[in-house]
Amino acid sequence: MATLDIPKNVLASWASQQAILHSATKAEKEDKGDVAEIVLKYGGDTFDLPIVNWRRRWFSAKQFYDEISKSKGPLVLFDGNIYFDDEEDDMSRAVFETYFEFDRSIIRTPDVGAGYNKTSHCAYLAMAVAKRAWPTCRIASDQRRVGTADGVAVERVVRVLSRH
Numbered sequence: 001m002a003t004l005d006i007p008k009n010v011l012a013s014w015a016s017q018q019a020i021l022h023s024a025t026k027a028e029k030e031d032k033g034d035v036a037e038i039v040l041k042y043g044g045d046t047f048d049l050p051i052v053n054w055r056r057r058w059f060s061a062k063q064f065y066d067e068i069s070k071s072k073g074p075l076v077l078f079d080g081n082i083y084f085d086d087e088e089d090d091m092s093r094a095v096f097e098t099y100f101e102f103d104r105s106i107i108r109t110p111d112v113g114a115g116y117n118k119t120s121h122c123a124y125l126a127m128a129v130a131k132r133a134w135p136t137c138r139i140a141s142d143q144r145r146v147g148t149a150d151g152v153a154v155e156r157v158v159r160v161l162s163r164h
Contacts, residue, residue: 015044033110040121
């Protein structure tokens with residue numbers, strides 16, 4: 001068993017360098033989003049790596065800022081991926097897993113590192129970007145529709161970002 005003895009600033013610098021290198025690869029945007037989550041976990045800067053998926057496109061923090069600056073809101077943020085919940089979903093697991101599709105309006109963050117009741121680093125960054133774009137931004141939790149599976153609405157707890 002071993003533990004790392006690396007100063008946080010050195011680890012953050014290394015993670016930022018990885019972000020720059022990975023941004024230049026031909027990896028899928030979703031994979032780059034996963035790398036952004038890991039970079040943020042270690043205190044690095046994501047630079048051009050995507051942090052959110054919105055309207056079926058991936059956006060870096062800067063691109064997300066540019067997009068939401070033009071938006072009046074409210075915006076709905078869902079952290080991570082979505083999984084079948086037999087207590088919440090009015091369909092079978094097979095129907096959910098075969099047909100579930102997120103609504104285009106939902107802002108999603110990568111799933112790496114986010115677990116049950118744990119907020120991802122990309123979600124925190126997305127909320128910080130919203131607060132910078134909208135200085136009076138309010139963030140609240142709510143139960144909202146996030147998509148459908150074979151025509152049936154699927155709801156989850158989300159964060160609602162309001163411009164106020």
